[in-house]
Amino acid sequence: MRKHYVLHAMTAVGCVACAILLCAAQTSFFPHYLNDAILVPDLLLCMCVGIGVFAGRYAHIYGTLFGIFAGILADGTAGCGIFLLPLLYVLCAYGAYVCADLFPKRKFTVYLSFGAVASVLRVIVAILYVLLSGGSVPIPDVVRYVCIPLFFGTSIALLPLFPASWILTLPVRKIKHQNIDKFT
Amino acid sequence: MKYIKNKIFLISLTLALCVSTVFSVFYFMGVQNIPAAMVQDAMLPFQNAFTRLSKSLDGYLVYFSNMRALYEENQALKDRVENLENQLHDAELAVGENAALRDYLGVRDRYDSFSVVQAQVLGNSDGTYLQYLTLDRGTASGIRENMAVITKNGVVGYVCEVSTNSCRVKTLLQYDTGVGVYVQRSGDVGMTDCPYAMGQKGLLRVVYLPEDASLQIGDRVVTGDLGDMYPSGLTVGHIIEVMPDVYSRTLTATLQPAVNFDDLEQVFVITGFVEKLPDTEQTTEGAQQ
Numbered sequence: 001m002r003k004h005y006v007l008h009a010m011t012a013v014g015c016v017a018c019a020i021l022l023c024a025a026q027t028s029f030f031p032h033y034l035n036d037a038i039l040v041p042d043l044l045l046c047m048c049v050g051i052g053v054f055a056g057r058y059a060h061i062y063g064t065l066f067g068i069f070a071g072i073l074a075d076g077t078a079g080c081g082i083f084l085l086p087l088l089y090v091l092c093a094y095g096a097y098v099c100a101d102l103f104p105k106r107k108f109t110v111y112l113s114f115g116a117v118a119s120v121l122r123v124i125v126a127i128l129y130v131l132l133s134g135g136s137v138p139i140p141d142v143v144r145y146v147c148i149p150l151f152f153g154t155s156i157a158l159l160p161l162f163p164a165s166w167i168l169t170l171p172v173r174k175i176k177h178q179n180i181d182k183f184t
Numbered sequence: 185m186k187y188i189k190n191k192i193f194l195i196s197l198t199l200a201l202c203v204s205t206v207f208s209v210f211y212f213m214g215v216q217n218i219p220a221a222m223v224q225d226a227m228l229p230f231q232n233a234f235t236r237l238s239k240s241l242d243g244y245l246v247y248f249s250n251m252r253a254l255y256e257e258n259q260a261l262k263d264r265v266e267n268l269e270n271q272l273h274d275a276e277l278a279v280g281e282n283a284a285l286r287d288y289l290g291v292r293d294r295y296d297s298f299s300v301v302q303a304q305v306l307g308n309s310d311g312t313y314l315q316y317l318t319l320d321r322g323t324a325s326g327i328r329e330n331m332a333v334i335t336k337n338g339v340v341g342y343v344c345e346v347s348t349n350s351c352r353v354k355t356l357l358q359y360d361t362g363v364g365v366y367v368q369r370s371g372d373v374g375m376t377d378c379p380y381a382m383g384q385k386g387l388l389r390v391v392y393l394p395e396d397a398s399l400q401i402g403d404r405v406v407t408g409d410l411g412d413m414y415p416s417g418l419t420v421g422h423i424i425e426v427m428p429d430v431y432s433r434t435l436t437a438t439l440q441p442a443v444n445f446d447d448l449e450q451v452f453v454i455t456g457f458v459e460k461l462p463d464t465e466q467t468t469e470g471a472q473q
Contacts, residue, residue, distance in 0.1 A: 025234055033238070075207070081220060090199075090200040141384070
């Protein structure tokens with residue numbers, strides 16, 4: 001029983017550290033290199049989807065809590081003052097959990113396909129930010145400079161972030177395996 | 185249906201809704217966003233670490249990836265040094281002549297001194313439609329809202345949000361940032377503007393220039409006298425294109441900003457400046473007074 005607490009604590013600490021590092025990287029490190037490549041990946045969204053898919057039976061708990069925390073960090077650090085990302089991340093994490101639960105044997109496929117769906121939702125939220133912040137930005141410019149880089153950046157970032165989310169959720173998956181062993 | 189009625193999901197969704205609503209209220213009320221400032225302060229050390237990391241990586245990456253470009257740049261720089269040495273000699277003569285002419289015209293340096301705070305650029309607004317910079321100085325260093333931010337090359341923007349140890353700068357490339365300017369050579373007055381597409385290309389434009397303004401490519405555009413946010417005479421950019429605006433019978437000039445916004449590392453926040461006026465001497469500290 002005590003081992004379970006340790007594994008939960010490991011996952012929780014890992015999630016917090018991961019959110020902070022990805023947020024800092026997203027705002028201070030990647031723009032420096034990826035702006036030339038015209039890609040704007042939302043790493044925290046990829047991680048939310050990853051946790052939602054791979055954290056097993058605890059995915060909805062860790063996914064949604066990670067979503068709230070990551071959303072506050074992302075909007076607080078690099079947002080315009082409107083906080084919509086906590087809501088988006090929670091919905092994406094839980095949606096990923098539901099899809100993974102419906103197709104338990106195709107988790108990687110679910111991760112990639114739902115990640116692409118989440119990227120589309122992220123693009124919609126980015127457009128909402130533009131509209132709510134009162135900017136008179138022409139729609140073609142929004143599509144060219146926001147929607148396309150955000151969609152492709154996030155979709156592409158799903159692949160390199162797959163190992164990270166898989167490793168991060170390893171401790172909680174271990175709990176599940178132990179319990180199954182005990183019952184059988 | 186069981187997924188929608190899941191208690192954890194409902195609690196998390198409610199929590200996320202509350203967070204989004206409560207935190208966004210600050211923005212829509214137009215007051216300082218305290219939660220965002222706290223998050224920004226907490227993230228500062230991590231952003232600082234990643235900024236340093238990217239800087240240290242920069243040197244290695246440039247060395248390995250741009251070897252040929254570096255060689256060519258080195259050759260070009262050698263030629264340029266030679267030219268500059270010749271120009272320096274001419275400039276020394278011109279400085280003496282210039283000083284004499286200024287005394288003759290009774291023109292003096294308008295600003296006695298700037299008091300500035302040096303700040304490091306820690307990050308930008310994740311490359312989306314916003315053109316913000318995050319600096320590592322805040323109210324603890326005397327930074328206030330609406331203070332001008334410059335580099336040695338020219339104007340960067342102004343401080344729009346401040347927390348204790350950091351602040352956010354709205355650059356001239358943000359679509360809703362405008363500055364009153366004039367063309368230094370001809371004295372024609374206009375206002376900067378940055379349509380979204382131009383901002384993405386790192387360009388500005390000056391609008392409302394008089395129809396009969398004598399503008400030339402390469403003219404220096406500097407901040408004007410109106411407004412107390414920017415000291416006048418700071419370089420904003422150089423004209424690279426002039427077009428007539430048939431509807432308003434004015435001219436519109438495209439500017440190459442003096443500052444390279446993609447490569448900002450160190451900036452200066454003008455915390456106060458002394459402006460010498462013909463009759464009175466006025467001290468301005470940002471736009472706070």
